[in-house]
Amino acid sequence: MKIKNIASALALSSVMLSSVAVADTVKIGVQAPITGKYANEGQSIDNFVRLIVDEKNAQGGLLGKQIEVVTCDDEAKAQKAAVCAKKLVNAGVFAVIGSYTSGATEAAQSTYFRNKVLQTSDGTSDSLIKRKYWTFFRNSFPNAAQSDFTAEYMVNVKKYKKIVVLSDYSSYSAGLGDATEASVKAINGNILFRGKIKSGVQNFTSTLTKIKAMKPDVIYYSGYYTDGGLLRAQQIQLQIDADFVGGDSNDNPDFYKLAGKSAAGTVLINFPTPEILPYPEAKKYLSAYKKRFNMSPPSIWPVTNADGLRAIIEGVEKTKSFDTKKIASYIRTMKDFPGITGPFNVREDGERVGAKFVVYKMKNDGTKEVVK
Amino acid sequence: METFIQQLINGLTVGSLYALVALGYTMVYGVMKLINFAHGDLVAFSAYVGLTIFTQFYGSNALTLVNIVIVFSLTSIVVAFMGVLLERLAYRPLRTAPRLSAVVSALGASLVIQNGIMLIWGPNMEIFPSDIFPSTTWNFGGVLISYTQFVILALSAFLMVSLYLFINKTKIGTAIRATAIDQDAAKLMGINVNRIVMIIFIVGSMLGAIGGLFIGVYYRGLTFDMGWMYGLNAFIAAIIGGIGSIPGAMLGGLLLGLFNAMISGYISTEWAETFTFILLIIILIVRPAGLLGHNVAEKV
Amino acid sequence: MNNKTTITIAFLAIMAFLPLLADSAWLSIGITFLVFAVVAFSQDIILGRAGVFNMGHAIFFGIGAYTTAILNVHFGLEIIYTIPFAIIFSAIIAVLLAGPIIHLKGDYFLVATIGFNIIFEQVLSNDIFGLTGGPNGIFGIDVIRIFGYELFSDTAIYYIAFGLLIITLFIIRNLDNSKYGRALYYINKDEIAAKSMGINVPYYKLFAFALGASIAGVAGSVFAIQYSAVSPESFNFMQSVMFFAIVLVGGSASLPGVIIGTFVMFVLPELFTEFKESRYLIFGAAMVLTMILRPNGVWPVTFGNIPKFLRPKKGAK
Numbered sequence: 001m002k003i004k005n006i007a008s009a010l011a012l013s014s015v016m017l018s019s020v021a022v023a024d025t026v027k028i029g030v031q032a033p034i035t036g037k038y039a040n041e042g043q044s045i046d047n048f049v050r051l052i053v054d055e056k057n058a059q060g061g062l063l064g065k066q067i068e069v070v071t072c073d074d075e076a077k078a079q080k081a082a083v084c085a086k087k088l089v090n091a092g093v094f095a096v097i098g099s100y101t102s103g104a105t106e107a108a109q110s111t112y113f114r115n116k117v118l119q120t121s122d123g124t125s126d127s128l129i130k131r132k133y134w135t136f137f138r139n140s141f142p143n144a145a146q147s148d149f150t151a152e153y154m155v156n157v158k159k160y161k162k163i164v165v166l167s168d169y170s171s172y173s174a175g176l177g178d179a180t181e182a183s184v185k186a187i188n189g190n191i192l193f194r195g196k197i198k199s200g201v202q203n204f205t206s207t208l209t210k211i212k213a214m215k216p217d218v219i220y221y222s223g224y225y226t227d228g229g230l231l232r233a234q235q236i237q238l239q240i241d242a243d244f245v246g247g248d249s250n251d252n253p254d255f256y257k258l259a260g261k262s263a264a265g266t267v268l269i270n271f272p273t274p275e276i277l278p279y280p281e282a283k284k285y286l287s288a289y290k291k292r293f294n295m296s297p298p299s300i301w302p303v304t305n306a307d308g309l310r311a312i313i314e315g316v317e318k319t320k321s322f323d324t325k326k327i328a329s330y331i332r333t334m335k336d337f338p339g340i341t342g343p344f345n346v347r348e349d350g351e352r353v354g355a356k357f358v359v360y361k362m363k364n365d366g367t368k369e370v371v372k
Numbered sequence: 373m374e375t376f377i378q379q380l381i382n383g384l385t386v387g388s389l390y391a392l393v394a395l396g397y398t399m400v401y402g403v404m405k406l407i408n409f410a411h412g413d414l415v416a417f418s419a420y421v422g423l424t425i426f427t428q429f430y431g432s433n434a435l436t437l438v439n440i441v442i443v444f445s446l447t448s449i450v451v452a453f454m455g456v457l458l459e460r461l462a463y464r465p466l467r468t469a470p471r472l473s474a475v476v477s478a479l480g481a482s483l484v485i486q487n488g489i490m491l492i493w494g495p496n497m498e499i500f501p502s503d504i505f506p507s508t509t510w511n512f513g514g515v516l517i518s519y520t521q522f523v524i525l526a527l528s529a530f531l532m533v534s535l536y537l538f539i540n541k542t543k544i545g546t547a548i549r550a551t552a553i554d555q556d557a558a559k560l561m562g563i564n565v566n567r568i569v570m571i572i573f574i575v576g577s578m579l580g581a582i583g584g585l586f587i588g589v590y591y592r593g594l595t596f597d598m599g600w601m602y603g604l605n606a607f608i609a610a611i612i613g614g615i616g617s618i619p620g621a622m623l624g625g626l627l628l629g630l631f632n633a634m635i636s637g638y639i640s641t642e643w644a645e646t647f648t649f650i651l652l653i654i655i656l657i658v659r660p661a662g663l664l665g666h667n668v669a670e671k672v
Numbered sequence: 673m674n675n676k677t678t679i680t681i682a683f684l685a686i687m688a689f690l691p692l693l694a695d696s697a698w699l700s701i702g703i704t705f706l707v708f709a710v711v712a713f714s715q716d717i718i719l720g721r722a723g724v725f726n727m728g729h730a731i732f733f734g735i736g737a738y739t740t741a742i743l744n745v746h747f748g749l750e751i752i753y754t755i756p757f758a759i760i761f762s763a764i765i766a767v768l769l770a771g772p773i774i775h776l777k778g779d780y781f782l783v784a785t786i787g788f789n790i791i792f793e794q795v796l797s798n799d800i801f802g803l804t805g806g807p808n809g810i811f812g813i814d815v816i817r818i819f820g821y822e823l824f825s826d827t828a829i830y831y832i833a834f835g836l837l838i839i840t841l842f843i844i845r846n847l848d849n850s851k852y853g854r855a856l857y858y859i860n861k862d863e864i865a866a867k868s869m870g871i872n873v874p875y876y877k878l879f880a881f882a883l884g885a886s887i888a889g890v891a892g893s894v895f896a897i898q899y900s901a902v903s904p905e906s907f908n909f910m911q912s913v914m915f916f917a918i919v920l921v922g923g924s925a926s927l928p929g930v931i932i933g934t935f936v937m938f939v940l941p942e943l944f945t946e947f948k949e950s951r952y953l954i955f956g957a958a959m960v961l962t963m964i965l966r967p968n969g970v971w972p973v974t975f976g977n978i979p980k981f982l983r984p985k986k987g988a989k
Contacts, residue, residue, distance in 0.1 A: 035495045037595070078808045078903035086700060086899070103808035107901045110812045131812075169642070169797060171808045198641060201601075202591040205382040206636035213375045226497060230593060233502065237509065237518050238378070258593055260502025407779060462960045469967035471778060472725070476920045479913055480959025487953035600909075604790070611783060646794045649787035656784045657772055 025066045026322060028053065028309070029093035029117075031084045031108060033100050034073035037200075037226055040252075041100045044302035046071050047293050049097050051285070052309055062316055074099050078107035085111035093117060094322050095312050097305050102128060102172040109133055118324050120308030122301040124248070125175045129350045134328050137346045139308030140301065141271065141355035143176040146248060149357045150220065150269050151183035153372070154245065160217040162192045164242070166207070166231070168199040168223040176222035176247050192216050199227050204234050212240045222247040229258025236262035243267060252298055256362065266362040267371070271300045271341070271355070276370065281340045300341065307339040311346070374514035379637040380630065385521045385590070387629020388528035392583035393606030394613070394621040395535065396576030402552040402616035403572050404467075409478040410458055412603015413485035414577055418451040418584035419594050420493050423500055440504065447585055448578040455577030456570055458485075464566075482599075490596040500592040524586050531579060532622050539618055544571060552616065605632075608652045614665020623664060679928055680841065687834060691827045699826040700898070701939060706833035707895050708938045710840050712918045712930045714887035717844065719916065720924030721853070722880035723860035724770075725778045728785035729915040731769070731792045732762045732885035734907030736892025738796065741810040741902045742803050751816045755893050762889025763882040770881045774874045789909045796904040809903025813896055833894050840887055841927070847883070856880055914938075917955075921962045923969025933969075 030049050033042035046069075053067045061067060070091045072084035081099060085108035088096055095118035099105045102123030112119045113133040121128065122140040129138060154160045163184055167177030174196065181194050192214050197204050208231070211219065219235060219242050221228050228250035235244060236259075246255070248270040256263045274286055274297050285306065290296055297303055314337060315327035332350075336343040345353050359372040393415050400408040425443050462481040466474045508519045539545040551558040551568045559565050587602060588594055605628060613624025631651065636644040655662065690702050715729045736758040743754040773784045799806035815822050816832070847853045855876045858866040867873050896902045918937050923929025936958070941951045962969070 037497065039496050077905050078811070078901060079899065079906045082811065082899040082901035082903075090695075090700070103903075106808060107811045107903065110900060169799075169807055171806065174806070196642060198644070200595075202593060203382075203386055206379060206633050207641055209375055209378045209382060210637055212378075226593060230591065233592070237507075237516070239509065239511075239516055254497060254499065257499040260592075261507065262502075405779075407782075462964075465964040466967065469963070472920055473963040473967035475725075475782070476917055477960045477963040479917060480956040480963070483952045483956025483959070485956075487950065487956065491950060491953065604786075607783075608787075642798050643794065646791045649791045652787045653773070653784050656776060656780055656787075660776060660780050 024064075025068045026062060027068045027070050027091060027093040028312075029088035029091065029096035029098075030069060030071040031074050031081065031088060031096050031098035031104070032071070033076035033104070034071065036075040036077075038076050038100055038224075040254075040298045041301055042073070042076070042098075044297045044299075045098060045100060045305045048285075048289060048297065048302040048306040049309055051289055051292060052306055052313075055288075056313060062313060063320065063322070074104045074108070076101045076104050078103050081105070081107040082111065084108060089115045089117055094324055095119070095309075095327075097121075097309050099123070100301060101170070102175070103170060106171070109136055112136070116324050118312060118328060120305070120312065122304045122308075123172065125172050126179070127171065127175065132349045134350075135324065137308070137311075137328070137331060137350040138352045139304040139311070139344075141352055143172070143179045145355040146269065146357065147176060147179035147183040149355075150180050150245070150247070151187055151189060153269065153359060154218060154220065155184055155187050155189035157372070158218070158243070160243070161190055162214070162216045162218075163189055164193045164195070164211055164214070164216040164219045165191060166195050166197060166219060166221045166223070168197055168227060170199065170223070172249070173199075173223040173247075180220060180222060180247075197223070197227060197231070199223060202230060204231050205238065208234055208238050208240060212238055216240075216242045218243040218245055220245045220247070221250065224249045225252035225255040226258070229255040229263070232259040232266055233262045245269060248300075251300075251360070261364070263362045264364045268360045268362070268368070269357055270360065271304075272358045273300055273360075274303050276358070277303075277341060279338065279340065279342055281338055285340050304341050307341050307344055310339065311337055311344055375637075377515045379633045381515065381517060381521065383630035383633030384626060385524055385629070386632065387609075387626040388525055389583050389586055389590075389602070389625075390606045390609045390628050391532065391622045391625025392528055392579050392586070393602060394609040394625045395532075395618065396580040397603075397607050398610040398613070398615055398618060398621040399548075399572045399576045401610070402618075403548065403555075403569060404463065405471075406463060406474050407478060407607070408463075408576075409475070409603070410462070410481040410485055411576070411580060412601075412606065413482050413489070413599035414451055414454060414458070415580045415584040415587070415602055415606075416594070416596065416599030417454065417485055417489055418447050418581035419500075419588035419598075420489055420498065421450050422447040422581075422585040422588055423498055423594065424493075426501065426504065444582065444585060448581040451581035451584070452574045452577045454485075455573040455580075459569060459573045464569075486597055486599060489599075493594075493596065495596060498594040500588045500594065502592060504589050520590055524590060527582070528586075531582065535575070535579070535618065536622075538575075544568075548572065605648070608648060611652060611662055612655055614662025617662065617664045620662055620664035624662070627663075676927065683928075683931065684838065684841075687837070691830050699830055701943070703826065703830050703833050703894075703898050705934060705939045706830070706837050707891050707898065708918075709931060709934045710833070710837050710891040710894075711888050711915060712922075712934045713837075713840050713844060714884040714891065715915045716884075716919045716924060716930050717847070717887070718880050718884040719919050720926075720930075721847070721860060722856045722877050723863075724774075724877050724881060725782040726770075726785050726881070726884075727782050727909075727912050727916050728769075728789035728792070729884070729888060730907040730909070730911040731789055732766055732888040733892040733895070733911070733915075734792060734796070734902075734904075735762045735765055735885075736889030737896040737902045737907070738804060738810070738892075739889070740893040740896045741813050744814050745810050745812060746803060751814055751893075751897060752818060755890060758889040758893045759886045762892070763886040766881045766885030767878055770878060774877050774881075785912075786909060789912050793904050793908050796907070805903075807904060809901060811901040813900040813902070815900075816897060829894070829898050832897075836890060836894060843883075843887070852876065852879060917959055920969060921959055923966075926969065929969050 030046050032045040033039055050069055053069050057066050070093055072087050074081040074084045081104035098121055102125035105121040105123040106128055113135045119136045120139050124140055124143050126142050126144050165177050165181050167173040181191055184191055195207055197207055221231055228246050232244050244266045246268045251268050251270045311331050315330040319326045319330050332346050332348055347353050358370055360368040361371050362368050396411045425446055458481055462477045466477055505520045510517050547563045548568055551565055555565055609624035609628040610621045613620030632644055635647045711733050718724050718726045739758040739761050740754040743749040744751055769788050796804045797807045855871050859873055914937050918933035922933025
């Protein structure tokens, strides 16, 4: 039985390899939320991938082959993501960029692994690298890195004594919330309350009213901007005298639109946003992006995904092959590959290392200044 | 104690939004015995229409009271027209068809409106300007009421009282009640049933439109599928109060708003919806006609 | 051989040979079609035959899928052994849920099942007892192993789904010719008359419910195997609406009708992804139009009371 399995796997992979060798194009998949709540992030990931692919194709392609991009909309839903994974594998892609949310990324992971398709994602859930799939590497940084930084900021820099941690129920947000709670406790901070809100219900006044009675110094929210903006607005409306600190996914222009004037004073902890990236690659690609799509990427995530794609391209060119196994191990040995989001280093288990964080404060007019 | 009263106020605000929307469900059910599944989507539609008029005509600044009244009236008229159109196209041809056909048609109409919104305004969240009403907040011994909340509570109360008087004190209201009791008999008495149905849809849609605008002003973020959530809650409110009963819908809406606020404030946000639906199912089992409805014996 | 048998056999013959012609993309569409057709037939037992207004059918589909996923991923049970559990759990939960409300009249029953569906969705997304995996669901479901053979190819799953469809059709045929089938027929035609003839109406309705639910449960298992992942939004209220609409748009208690309904609702959108954005709009409009033109469904062909604005003008022929 074993022998039969291996034989069929060999036969299958040789068919795949030969089809890659014969075709004069190679396919790269994008799995992202093109529609739905996080559509602007998903569309931007797709845009950025196409920008880089078109540049590559204009230079003569990848090892002489033109790259074709196949996009699948996972609507940030796990089941749709599983469908997308099958579709992209069937379409014959050798690598997939995405998805935006950790949940959709994780749901697709095993399918790509089983079919030896590379996958890179900005998902920050610690669980993404738990299975140590060789096909997967992260292009952003894990929650654990962010939570340590956040705890340090809240407990030691701002000296908050009474901390409230809120998240929603998604794996990313709950994970970041739990990690932050743990990091705060680890440096002897005082967690007053750890609560969860239901994403999308819009009315958070019940939870906030409950929190008001506890008189916290700070409310930390680890969810997405669609809820974070409203949470902040309702906090101000209920006159809860506490600072508001938001995790990375609150950093989106819609946060300010939703919170309105209440956004002023909000503190966001995030990876450096695109416009303040100091690297030469950043200037080049971001201005090209702006020129072509008439706007900037909404957040850092499409940019880290672009770095993931660039790492894969680099891997193909350096190994001179489309053998995903070789590319994956090459990417894990790269040293300080010049990424748009800074030096790109991937650990053995697929973790990107060397996280940097920035603290922003919102000003009255919706702009933000770097505090730290 | 302050916390409790604050929760009460929050609950009442949401509750009066539910009540406004629930009235649309209950009036249609009362007269046509049809669950108008598309009503929630009309509510979402009105929020989008309202937002478009706000931003197109007035920008997000300089909103005078007159402008706000104009926006509210224009939106109500557009949505009332949609309601009548909905009845004409999707429900009237099915008045004598099997019950389930009308249910499917209503669900279909709901999909059409919901996805129509998506095609017109896009799948991304649209956001209401935050300064339509002044950001004043009054403080009564620690209990806060914002300007927006006050407007919602006051205007909803006014609309509900007006509707109650309209149904009970006017000639058209009497005709509506007669049609609800027995359509055939009403027809024999010279009541134009088609006209009554049209009036029901106009009034129901207008109330829903005001509800939708309030949702936009109060919560700001609009998504094309938000109609389901608000519609479903309002519909539950109508059933709790007794579907077909107008005071029932008002009572049901307020009770549901309070119930939600208390559950999420004191028991669990995680299971708040579950509690709502358990309440619904218990009421259906124990008293299917709702709090203020009355049981009708089955005609053989 | 009557007309109905001919259609059935022709349909089954086409489906049996599809994998020989189709590539993998078509094959997975084929699997989706078969799985949803089975669910639609099971809903037809409840809605079309027993006349119970069930708008929570996605619950039973979901219980099957989650039973397989949970038993396999958390408890390491082989997929093949999870299927009996999927059947039994779906049936038990169907009886527990429907039992207390089976006496409710049409619309009220419908509303109660909507309520159940939303509670079900919330139970799944709240990760109850740490089993359901929250909003992301459960992934990494194993492949089927029978006698040491791993059946992970799409063709294998296709034939599993195909076998399930044949069994379902067989059950329905036997049901129609049995005492239970006749009882359901009378109940659906005239409940009060059936009651006065001494038919135990709640008993037969619950029977239909449990039967339909257990078939949907198996379909759920196959669905979980096909995608090796399950998540709450596949079993939400919207999905129940679709199952409800399939039966009524196609034509209740009609085999070609249910097939057409499934095809239109679940296969067409896969084929025309360019219409993805507007597909629900088109569905919605189709649902309204079908009900107006053919209130009893597309099949058998009987026209309803066609409104004036849709009638052909006189002399236009």
